[in-house]
Amino acid sequence: MNVQVPPQKLTAKDFASDQEVRWCPGCGDYAILKAVQISLANMGAKPENTVFVSGIGCSSRFPYYMATYGFHTIHGRAPAIASGLKIARPELDVWMVTGDGDALSIGGNHMFHVLRRNVDLNILLFNNEIYGLTKGQYSPTSRVGQKSPSTPTGSVDSPANPCSFALGCNARFVARGIDIQAKELGELFSRAREHKGASFIEIIQNCIVYNDGAFSDFAEKAVAADMQIHVKHGQPMIYGKAKNKGLRLNTKTLSIEAVTIGENGVTEADILVHDEKNRVLATLLSSLRPPAFPEVLGVIYCDPAPSYELQVKAQNDAALAKGPGDLDKLLRGGKTWTVAA
Amino acid sequence: MNVQSGKGSEPTDGQQSKAEQQSVVVRFAGDSGDGVQLLGSQFSLETALAGNSLATFPDFPAEIRAPTGTTYGVSAFQINFGSRVIKTAGDQPDVLVAFNPAALKVNHKQVRRGGIVILDSGTFKEKEIKRAEWDSDPRTNGALADVRVIEIDISQQALECAKPFGVSQKEALRTKNIWMLGLVSWMYDHDISGIVESLLKKFGADDPVGKANVAALKAGHAYGEIHEVSGDLGPTHFAAVKQEPGLYRLVSGAEAVSWGLVAGAQLAGLEAVLASYPITPSSPVLHILARLKQFGITTFQAEDEIAACCAALGASFGGKLGITASSGPGIALKTEAIGLGISTELPLVIVNTQRAGPSTGMPTKTEQSDLYLAVWGRNADAPIPVIASRAPGDCFDVAIEAVRLATKYMTPVMILTDGYIANAAEPWKIPSMKDYAPFKVDFRTDPNGYNVFMRDQKTLARPWVKPGTPGMMHRIGGIEKDSLTGNISYADANHQLMTDTRAAKINNIANDIPEQGVELGATKGKLAVVGWGSTFGPINRAVSNMRDKGLDVSHIHIRYVWPLPRNLGALLKSYDKVLVAEMNNGQMLTLLKSQYLIDAKGLLKVSGQPLKIDEVENAIRAQLGA
Known part of the structure; x- marks a missing residue:
C-alpha cells in the first residue's frame, strides 16, 4: 500500500544558509532577508528550484545567505546573467537582488x-540612495544636494525614481515596499512570484552607516500613517491617521492632488480608486514623493503580458515539433558534390 | 596570350613554368550595390562543382551602400582556382573585372603585369571618372599600360537583355553581375545550366526579373563565343583536382564554426544558448544558429556585448552550454564576465572573429591582433584555453574541441578566427558525426560528500551541478572562495592556492592536446616558419615553394595558442632560426619568446589584407641569405 507522505512544510530557517550574515548591525537588509525567507516558506517554494542572482554591492551579498541556488555576479550585470539562466531553465524560480547603484547606474x-523584454524574474531593488560597499558615495537615486565623499559640497544631478524608471521601461509589475514592513513585503513577494513576467519591487532600505534616516520623513512609525499610502487594486486611495486623506485627480492639470476629505468640499467620491492595470495612473502614482505627497506603497502596476522566456521556448518547441535536427543532414544541405575514389 | 602564366597565381617568382595552365586568380570589383559578392560566391560554387581546387577572399567595405561610384564603396571578391591544390586566394589577380571607374581605381595596381582588366565601359563617363578620383580617363592616361584592357559596355548589354521583359532600368542594370557570371563561366568552361535552374527557382519561372537575369546570364556566356575577344579570354578548362574521395561542399568559416558548436553541444549531450550582440564580422554566427532551434540551440540577441557574455554564463550556470560570439571590440567588453566564468569555473565558449583594430579599426578587414587579448587580456591572473582555426573548414573541428575543453575542464575557452576565415569559402569534405567520439557531460547529482569546489584529481575541474538538483543547493560568485567549500574566503594561503590551481588546471590541458607537429619539412634544421590561424595557406605554399628550390625550411602551424603544446619549446629550439609570420605587430612572437626565451624574428603585417606568398618567400630568403 502506498502511503502518500505529505512533504514537510519548510520554515524560514530552511531557507537560511549556514553563512554568517555580514551586513552592518542595524542594516535594513536583515529585515528584507528575513521577510524573503519567511515568504518563500509560506509560498511553499522548493529551495532546489529557487535561484538568487545578484550583482555587486551590499544588497548583492544576499544570495550567500539563502539556502537555495545562488550566483553573486558582477557589478550591474545580474539582469543579463539572470536572463540567460531563465532562458536556459524557464522552470526555475529566479530572483534577482540589486541595489540603486547596481541596478540604475552601472547596470541601468x-x-x-x-x-x-519581460523576462520572468522577481527583481528586488534595495534602494538606500547611497553607495554603501564603496563607502558612501552618492548614488543615482540620491537627492540633489547629497553630501558624500565624492560630492563634498553636495550632488547636483537629478535623481532617478526607480518605479518611474521601471514603468518607463514597460515593466508589467511595479511595486514599492519598505524594509521594516515585513508583512507588506511578504505580500509583495507573493504577488511578484505569482506574476509571470518581470516583477519589479523597489524596497526602501535604510543604510545605517552612510545614509541613516534618509527616509525618516515617511518611514518612521510616528509619521507613517500620514506619509504613506498603501494602494490596493479596486480600493479608494485613502490614508492618514484619521483615514481622511486621499488622492484626487485634477483633470485640468492632469495631475494628482493630496486632499483632505471634508475640507474644501472634498468628499469620498472625489477620491481616486486604484486600478493596478492602469498604466497612466501608475505613472502618476510612482512619481509622487514626500514631503508634498505620501510615499506610495504596494502594487502600483500589474498588467501581465507573455513573458520573454516562454515565448522563446514556444518557438523552440515549435521547431522541435517538426522533428529534432539531424546534423549530418544539415551538413549535407545545399550544393554538394562527390569526389570518386 | 595566356592568362594563366602569371606569377599572380599561387606559384611565384621563378616558378612560372610550373604554374602554367594550373590556376588563375580572378578578382571581381564594383560598387557595393553591384552584386559582386553574389557573383563571386556563385562563381565559386560552379568552380567547386567543376572539381577545381579553390580559395576565395571576399573584400568589402563597412558601408552598406556607400554613395555610388566612390572608391570607399568598392566591394571586391577574389577567387584563386585551378587544377592544382590551392592554398590561398592568390597574391595578385590575373584577371580583374571592374564594374566602374572606382573599382578600377582601387584594384588596378594589384593586377599582375600582363594581366587582363575587363571593364564596364558604360560606366566610364566623365562624372564617374571624376568621382572615382581619377585625374583623367584611366583608359587613355597610361594607368593601364602594364595590363591588357578589354572594354565591354556591360551596362548596355544588361539593358538590352532585359528589354523584352519590361523590367525597370534599375532592375535591368542590376543584372550586370549575372551577365558577367555568364562571361566568366564561358571563359573557364563552366556549365551554366545549374545557375539557370537556381535563378528560375529563386525568382519563379514567370517573374520578369528572373527572366531578365537568365537572359543576361546566357548573353554573357554567348558574348565570349561570338566576339573577337574570344581568342584572348579562353575558354580555359581546368581539370578536376585530385582530392580525397568523399562528399564535398563549400563552407565559410562562419558556417563551419556555427555547425561545429552544434556538433560539440551534441557530443557533450547538452543543449546550448548562444547569446550575442551584432558586430561585424561575427554576426553570421548569430544568424546561422538562430535558424537551428531544432538542434536544441536557443539564441539570444542581447542588449550589448557585456550582457551577451553574461547571459551565456547564466545559461552555463543553469546547466546548458553557454556560447557568445563577437569580434575584438566586443570581446574587450566581455572580459569582466569572462573573468567571472574563470572565477566560478563554469564552461563558456567565446568565438572571437578578429578584425583590424584598435578600437573600431577596420571592421571588414582581417587581422590576428587579439592574441594578447585572448591569452592575457583580463584583470588579474586569469588563464583560459585559446584555440585558433587555420581555415574555414577547420573551424568545425576547432569549435568541437573548444566545447570539449570547456566542459571537461569547467572553463571559458576562446576560439580565434578572423574576418578572412569567417567570410571566405573553401571546398570542404563533409564529416560524418559518427566519426567523432562523444564526450558526454556528467552532471553531479549525488549530494554525499559534495563540495562546490572539490576537484577531479586528473582534470582539476570542479563538479557541474544543475540548479534544480535536490540537496545540492550552493552559491557561487566572483569573490575569492574557499578551495573546497566555495564559501567566501579572504584567507591569504587560500588565494595563493586558488590562483595556483586555476593556472595548473589550464596548464594541465597541454597533456590533453596533441603534440605540435610540423606541416612541411623536417623537425629540425635551419629555419622554421611559425604561423597560427588564417596565415596557414600563404605560409604553407611559400615554404613548399622554397623547399622545392632546395632551401632548408619547415612550416609549423600552431592551433593551441594557450596552453601551448607541451613539445613546442623543444621543437622550436631544434631549428637554427625561427620566423613567426602573423598579421599583427608581433603578438605570437612575444608569446613564444616569453615562453621559450628563443631569438625568434617576425614577419609582421597589418594592412587589413591577408599575408601574401611572395612576402613569406622573401622573408624566408632573407633569413637564409638565399
Whole structure:
C-alpha cells in the first residue's frame, strides 16, 4: 500500500544558509532577508528550484545567505546573467537582488532591457540612495544636494525614481515596499512570484552607516500613517491617521492632488480608486514623493503580458515539433558534390 | 596570350613554368550595390562543382551602400582556382573585372603585369571618372599600360537583355553581375545550366526579373563565343583536382564554426544558448544558429556585448552550454564576465572573429591582433584555453574541441578566427558525426560528500551541478572562495592556492592536446616558419615553394595558442632560426619568446589584407641569405 507522505512544510530557517550574515548591525537588509525567507516558506517554494542572482554591492551579498541556488555576479550585470539562466531553465524560480547603484547606474542598461523584454524574474531593488560597499558615495537615486565623499559640497544631478524608471521601461509589475514592513513585503513577494513576467519591487532600505534616516520623513512609525499610502487594486486611495486623506485627480492639470476629505468640499467620491492595470495612473502614482505627497506603497502596476522566456521556448518547441535536427543532414544541405575514389 | 602564366597565381617568382595552365586568380570589383559578392560566391560554387581546387577572399567595405561610384564603396571578391591544390586566394589577380571607374581605381595596381582588366565601359563617363578620383580617363592616361584592357559596355548589354521583359532600368542594370557570371563561366568552361535552374527557382519561372537575369546570364556566356575577344579570354578548362574521395561542399568559416558548436553541444549531450550582440564580422554566427532551434540551440540577441557574455554564463550556470560570439571590440567588453566564468569555473565558449583594430579599426578587414587579448587580456591572473582555426573548414573541428575543453575542464575557452576565415569559402569534405567520439557531460547529482569546489584529481575541474538538483543547493560568485567549500574566503594561503590551481588546471590541458607537429619539412634544421590561424595557406605554399628550390625550411602551424603544446619549446629550439609570420605587430612572437626565451624574428603585417606568398618567400630568403 502506498502511503502518500505529505512533504514537510519548510520554515524560514530552511531557507537560511549556514553563512554568517555580514551586513552592518542595524542594516535594513536583515529585515528584507528575513521577510524573503519567511515568504518563500509560506509560498511553499522548493529551495532546489529557487535561484538568487545578484550583482555587486551590499544588497548583492544576499544570495550567500539563502539556502537555495545562488550566483553573486558582477557589478550591474545580474539582469543579463539572470536572463540567460531563465532562458536556459524557464522552470526555475529566479530572483534577482540589486541595489540603486547596481541596478540604475552601472547596470541601468541591463535593467531597462530585462524589464522591457519581460523576462520572468522577481527583481528586488534595495534602494538606500547611497553607495554603501564603496563607502558612501552618492548614488543615482540620491537627492540633489547629497553630501558624500565624492560630492563634498553636495550632488547636483537629478535623481532617478526607480518605479518611474521601471514603468518607463514597460515593466508589467511595479511595486514599492519598505524594509521594516515585513508583512507588506511578504505580500509583495507573493504577488511578484505569482506574476509571470518581470516583477519589479523597489524596497526602501535604510543604510545605517552612510545614509541613516534618509527616509525618516515617511518611514518612521510616528509619521507613517500620514506619509504613506498603501494602494490596493479596486480600493479608494485613502490614508492618514484619521483615514481622511486621499488622492484626487485634477483633470485640468492632469495631475494628482493630496486632499483632505471634508475640507474644501472634498468628499469620498472625489477620491481616486486604484486600478493596478492602469498604466497612466501608475505613472502618476510612482512619481509622487514626500514631503508634498505620501510615499506610495504596494502594487502600483500589474498588467501581465507573455513573458520573454516562454515565448522563446514556444518557438523552440515549435521547431522541435517538426522533428529534432539531424546534423549530418544539415551538413549535407545545399550544393554538394562527390569526389570518386 | 595566356592568362594563366602569371606569377599572380599561387606559384611565384621563378616558378612560372610550373604554374602554367594550373590556376588563375580572378578578382571581381564594383560598387557595393553591384552584386559582386553574389557573383563571386556563385562563381565559386560552379568552380567547386567543376572539381577545381579553390580559395576565395571576399573584400568589402563597412558601408552598406556607400554613395555610388566612390572608391570607399568598392566591394571586391577574389577567387584563386585551378587544377592544382590551392592554398590561398592568390597574391595578385590575373584577371580583374571592374564594374566602374572606382573599382578600377582601387584594384588596378594589384593586377599582375600582363594581366587582363575587363571593364564596364558604360560606366566610364566623365562624372564617374571624376568621382572615382581619377585625374583623367584611366583608359587613355597610361594607368593601364602594364595590363591588357578589354572594354565591354556591360551596362548596355544588361539593358538590352532585359528589354523584352519590361523590367525597370534599375532592375535591368542590376543584372550586370549575372551577365558577367555568364562571361566568366564561358571563359573557364563552366556549365551554366545549374545557375539557370537556381535563378528560375529563386525568382519563379514567370517573374520578369528572373527572366531578365537568365537572359543576361546566357548573353554573357554567348558574348565570349561570338566576339573577337574570344581568342584572348579562353575558354580555359581546368581539370578536376585530385582530392580525397568523399562528399564535398563549400563552407565559410562562419558556417563551419556555427555547425561545429552544434556538433560539440551534441557530443557533450547538452543543449546550448548562444547569446550575442551584432558586430561585424561575427554576426553570421548569430544568424546561422538562430535558424537551428531544432538542434536544441536557443539564441539570444542581447542588449550589448557585456550582457551577451553574461547571459551565456547564466545559461552555463543553469546547466546548458553557454556560447557568445563577437569580434575584438566586443570581446574587450566581455572580459569582466569572462573573468567571472574563470572565477566560478563554469564552461563558456567565446568565438572571437578578429578584425583590424584598435578600437573600431577596420571592421571588414582581417587581422590576428587579439592574441594578447585572448591569452592575457583580463584583470588579474586569469588563464583560459585559446584555440585558433587555420581555415574555414577547420573551424568545425576547432569549435568541437573548444566545447570539449570547456566542459571537461569547467572553463571559458576562446576560439580565434578572423574576418578572412569567417567570410571566405573553401571546398570542404563533409564529416560524418559518427566519426567523432562523444564526450558526454556528467552532471553531479549525488549530494554525499559534495563540495562546490572539490576537484577531479586528473582534470582539476570542479563538479557541474544543475540548479534544480535536490540537496545540492550552493552559491557561487566572483569573490575569492574557499578551495573546497566555495564559501567566501579572504584567507591569504587560500588565494595563493586558488590562483595556483586555476593556472595548473589550464596548464594541465597541454597533456590533453596533441603534440605540435610540423606541416612541411623536417623537425629540425635551419629555419622554421611559425604561423597560427588564417596565415596557414600563404605560409604553407611559400615554404613548399622554397623547399622545392632546395632551401632548408619547415612550416609549423600552431592551433593551441594557450596552453601551448607541451613539445613546442623543444621543437622550436631544434631549428637554427625561427620566423613567426602573423598579421599583427608581433603578438605570437612575444608569446613564444616569453615562453621559450628563443631569438625568434617576425614577419609582421597589418594592412587589413591577408599575408601574401611572395612576402613569406622573401622573408624566408632573407633569413637564409638565399
